[in-house]
Amino acid sequence: MKKRLLSIITALALCLSLCPIGAFAADGSDPTTPLPKEKIAEITGVDFTLSYKADMGHKIYSAEPVDVQQENLIFKTAEGDFAAPTDEEIHVDIDKKWYVGRNPGSSASSVSAPKDVGSYTLRVTVTVTAPDPDPTPDTSSTLESRLASGKHEAELVFDIKQKEVAPTLRTGIKKPYDGTSAYEPEGDSPFDLQASGICPNDYDLVSFIGTFSFDSSKVGARTLLGMNINITGDAKGNYTLKSGSAEVPAEITKASAPVSSASPTLTVRNRRAHIYRYALEELLPALPSGQEYGTITPAIQIVEVFANAFFSGSNKPQDEGKINIDITKNELTLEISEANHDGRNRVAKIILLIESENFNDFSLTLQVYSDDKTGITITGLEPVSPPYDGTPLLGYAGMPQYSQTEGTAGTEMPKYEASELDHSYEGIHGTDYGPTEEPPTEPGDYTVTLSIPEADGDFTGSWTSQFTITKAIVTVTAMERKIKVDDPVPDLSRPVLDVDYTVTGLAEGDELKFPPTMKYATVADSISDGEFEILIDGAMVPDMDHYNPAIKYVSGKLIVTSLSDKDENPFSDVSEYAWYVTAVKYVYNEGLMKGTTNTLFSPTSNITRGMMVTILYRMEGEPKVWSTNPFTDVDEDEYYYDAIRWANSEHIVQGYGNGRFGPNDALTREQLAIIFYNYSRYNAVNVNKAASLDRFVDAKYTSPAGYRALQWACAEKLIQGTGSTTLSPNAKALRAQVAVILMRYRTNVAPPPAKPEETPPEV
Incomplete structure (x- = not known):
């Protein structure tokens, strides 16, 4: 059967719809009825345009290409809208189609159907072929004269809109106690992408970021709060947030048992009957700043008295010695009648089981020594966790105070300044350092021990704590600039250190890897008195081993004023931008x-x-x-x-x-x-x-x-x-x-x- 190229004219519009086949046309007619072959014979003209229903020009992002197929074609006629013909002798073909992005910077065309959010123009070439319904020659109205060319181009504009998602935190999140309510995700993301509404194809292309904290720092069932949530990743532009916050039930668990670099030492005096009392908190391993044990329940596990020691008391752990030990929540008591020795000797070992509110149970071993020296407790010091500054850092502050165990009052106390005590530093928690008397410089976790000098013939005692040298936070501040009316406005295109901006937090000799960029928030002028905000960002720290990569920026301002004579600077060697x-x-x-x-x-x-x-x-x-x-x-x-x-x-x-x-x-x-x-x-x-x-x-x-x-x-x-x-x-x-x-x-x-x-x- 003879086939002809069918040209659809402006009176008969071919409608390419992005909607499903069963959708209704804009005028309410049902476009599911196929276009009959008889209608094709009535077509006249040489051109056509595409149109589509007003509510079908927008698609929500689904991570799948938004394509146009033959079954989406709708023939729009004066008698109504029709679906693509189903007659086997009529062929409707989309020969070519290409998509042109209408967003800024997206003008390139592609034959691939788009899937990302944006506005697009579809350009399509359609060919319709059908048999001649009237093969009898008619010189006045032949099918050829009515059809002209069978290939026609048309355009359709449509949008792909962002998908709205609600960031959802995954359940079962836990963190061990660290004394803070902060939460820093490690490893897996704390977000449930599926529950949040992220398309499965985008699980590797998009993620959420934010700040997190628990509603309390205490051990137990808690609520994890997510705040300042944003979307990041290659596909972030395809989504919009329903909310910038989220929360989920979570838990703060007990932390691992604290580690002490050495067993605490209790010193009793040779040949002295005495009751020694020790504050339990002074014997426990020192905790990082901000952490605490909570409620403590101690118990005595093992008491071992060595054969070379002689104690007198109410209990007899071994025949070789006698010692009476009592322990409460806050205090350990040793009742000793006598330890007959000269010099320093290890005479007993005590192992305590420590149950606490915030840490897993652990054993605390106490070594008991007898000595000709008086045991001293050092207080008055506290750990300090300073930021890195390129210099050795002590890790403590305060003035040492000295006290003895009960019963020896009247003995003159040591008078050492902190700098006169023996110092020992050692790295912990993976920090490789020491032991050495030299204070550390590099960021890491450390213990510091201050001891009565070994050469002291009368006293013995020490104080130990943990501290952290944190990565330094660099602050870049736009300097306040002052000019008079009609003076030139300072050029910020090439900022100069200590003229346009200052930097704090850098160790001596270190410089920013990249200097900041600066600009005025609005166009600045010196026509009259006024102030203009100066924005600053874009710098980079020297390295990330010593410095927090997140630089703190402080904006400045340009002040334009009519200065009085009193405000004038008469000195040519004092810059208007000098700190003094x-x-x-x-x-x-x-x-x-x-x-x-x-x-x-x-x-x-x-x-x-x-x-x-x-x-x-x-x-x-x-x-x-x-x-x-x-x-x-x-x-x-x-x-x-x-x-x-x-x-x-x-x-x-x-x-x-x-x-x-x-x-x-x-x-x-x-x-x-x-x-x-x-x-x-x-x-x-x-x-x-x-x-x-x-x-x-x-x-x-x-x-x-x-x-x-x-x-x-x-x-x-x-x-x-x-x-x-x-x-x-x-x-x-x-x-x-x-x-x-x-x-x-x-x-x-x-x-x-x-x-x-x-x-x-x-x-």
């Missing part, structure tokens, strides 16, 4: 410090002893001085003559003790602290505050007066360390540092009295 510029302006405008010339402040130059005393003298209004000059090197023609006499007479400064003051000697940081300490006492300012200096390894190199003054200065935040473990008391004080300290002192510690308001004259 505000302090320099303050001391200059307050008349506390002058420049070394009219245009130079010399911020990095040392300040002399004479200069410092003169500054304080000015702060006091240069009072009249009646005292004589006790110093041979203080000339009456020098600018500091009256100032030094005044400060000496008020016990603010002293000389070197040999008739010399050293007015032109560079002032040290320790001397600076002493001067401010004495000056505060002179002004009746409270100097009772005292910060611990134990974390500073060089604090021991100060004089007693300097140590106390530095404790006060650090507590008032006048002076800070030059590093996390260094104070540099003997380093020279710089003029910029003194300017900052003066401003802090006048604004925070001892503000000057307010000037009385002027009373207008009576009229």
